[in-house]
Each structure stands twice: as structure tokens, then as C-alpha cells.
Amino acid sequence: MTSAPALLLFIASDPERSGATAEALRMGMGLAAGSRSVQVVLSGPAARVLTEEVDELVDGEMIENHLEVFAEWDTPFFVARQAIAEYGIRDAPVPVVPVDDSEIARMLARARNVMVFP
Amino acid sequence: MSSAVSGKKLGILLSAHPDKGDLPAIRSLALAARTAGVDTYLYLIDEGARAYRDPLMDTLRGAGVKLYVCAYGAKPRGVEPDEGAVFGGLAALGGLMDACDRFVSFN
Numbered sequence: 001m002t003s004a005p006a007l008l009l010f011i012a013s014d015p016e017r018s019g020a021t022a023e024a025l026r027m028g029m030g031l032a033a034g035s036r037s038v039q040v041v042l043s044g045p046a047a048r049v050l051t052e053e054v055d056e057l058v059d060g061e062m063i064e065n066h067l068e069v070f071a072e073w074d075t076p077f078f079v080a081r082q083a084i085a086e087y088g089i090r091d092a093p094v095p096v097v098p099v100d101d102s103e104i105a106r107m108l109a110r111a112r113n114v115m116v117f118p
Numbered sequence: 119m120s121s122a123v124s125g126k127k128l129g130i131l132l133s134a135h136p137d138k139g140d141l142p143a144i145r146s147l148a149l150a151a152r153t154a155g156v157d158t159y160l161y162l163i164d165e166g167a168r169a170y171r172d173p174l175m176d177t178l179r180g181a182g183v184k185l186y187v188c189a190y191g192a193k194p195r196g197v198e199p200d201e202g203a204v205f206g207g208l209a210a211l212g213g214l215m216d217a218c219d220r221f222v223s224f225n
Contacts, residue, residue: 006215006216007215013225019164020133020134020164020165020225023133023163023164024133024225026208027133027163027208027211030207030208030209030211030212031208031211031212031215033208033209033212034209034212036212036215036216113215113221114223115131115223115225116223116225117133117225118225
């Protein structure tokens with residue numbers, strides 16, 4: 001079990017339709033830059049950022065850059081199992097930890113702060 | 119007015135476009151907090167920076183809410199820095215999150 005983070009970003013927004021997903025990752029990256037612990041949970045279409053189609057997404061280049069930083073930090077992304085299956089997530093640029101809904105619920109409950117991007 | 123939460127700190131973040139309809143809830147939350155003596159901070163970021171032009175900001179400022187705007191999000195949306203808010207970066211947001219007893223976001 002991971003320790004409770006200072007901030008949990010729960011991202012479910014569709015990066016094919018809006019820049020909210022890219023902005024959420026930018027915020028997560030910026031807020032994790034200090035000693036603050038940040039967890040990223042991807043659900044639903046937000047998991048598309050971990051696919052090869054990232055270039056086709058809104059602010060795709062920005063997303064790629066953010067993912068590179070998270071990869072350098074070895075920051076795991078917690079991804080809903082259903083989204084992993086639905087979007088065929090494999091060989092992601094960051095470490096992926098599959099989680100089910102009950103695990104996500106526990107993570108949300110334990111985090112000091114939560115930001116939800118619906 | 120003194121209350122059980124008087125002196126506590128509340129942070130509110132808006133990243134969604136004002137047209138999404140979060141401003142009435144933010145108004146109610148922020149003004150109720152101020153009435154209860156809670157130190158209240160509103161941070162506008164990304165599309166939420168557009169809300170800086172909304173007349174609500176004058177109301178909140180008048181009630182003692184401290185306003186912050188993400189400079190990175192403000193510039194491409196034509197929101198120019200002025201003395202009505204602190205225009206800063208994510209470091210300010212992080213500090214705010216750490217300092218607040220409760221932090222609520224509208225995304």
C-alpha cells in the first residue's frame with residue numbers, strides 16, 4: 001500500500017475533447033516539483049494519454065513533455081483496470097499501476113487533497 | 119463573528135471555464151466562509167483565469183477573499199496582471215494547498 005499523498009489528481013476528462021487533461025498533468029507536475037507527494041489516477045478516456053495516439057490529443061505535445069518528466073521521476077500512474085483494457089494500454093511511457101474502483105475509492109479517501117477533473 | 123472554524127484557512131481553486139457554471143457555488147462557499155471568519159483564498163488557473171473579469175471578483179475581494187491568478191493561464195486568455203490579485207505560478211498554489219485546512223477545487 002502506498003502512503004497517503006498530499007494531493008491526488010483524479011483525471012477522467014477526455015483529452016480528445018479538451019485541454020483539461022493536459023492542464024491537470026501540468027498542475028500535477030508543478031505541484032510535485034517540491035517535496036509534496038502527488039498521485040495521479042487516470043480513469044476512462046483520460047487513459048488515452050498513455051497510448052500511441054497522444055499526438056492527436058488536445059495539447060498532445062504538452063502531454064508528451066509532461067509524461068517525460070513523470071517518467072524521469074519514476075512516478076507511477078494509477079490507471080483504472082477498465083480503461084487499461086478499453087484503450088489497450090501497454091508500453092506506456094510511465095510506470096502503470098492497475099487499480100480497480102474500490103482501490104481508487106480508498107486512495108481518494110486517504111489523500112489530504114483531491115482534485116477531480118471530470 | 120466568531121465560530122468554530124474562525125481562523126481556519128479555506129482554499130478554492132477554479133480551473134474550469136466560467137461558463138461551466140461554478141461561479142454561483144464559489145460565491146456561496148467563499149462568502150459563507152468569510153462570514154464564519156475563515157481566511158479564504160481563490161486561485162484561478164487555466165480556463166478559470168477568465169473568471170478574473172467577472173464582477174464576482176470585486177464582491178469576493180470586498181468580502182476579504184484573497185485572489186490568486188495563474189500567470190501562465192492568464193496571459194494567453196488576455197487577462198493582464200493588476201493589483202487586484204497575486205499573479206503567480208504553481209509554487210504559489212502548492213504553498214496555498216499546504217497552508218489551507220481545506221481545499222476545494224472546481225475543474
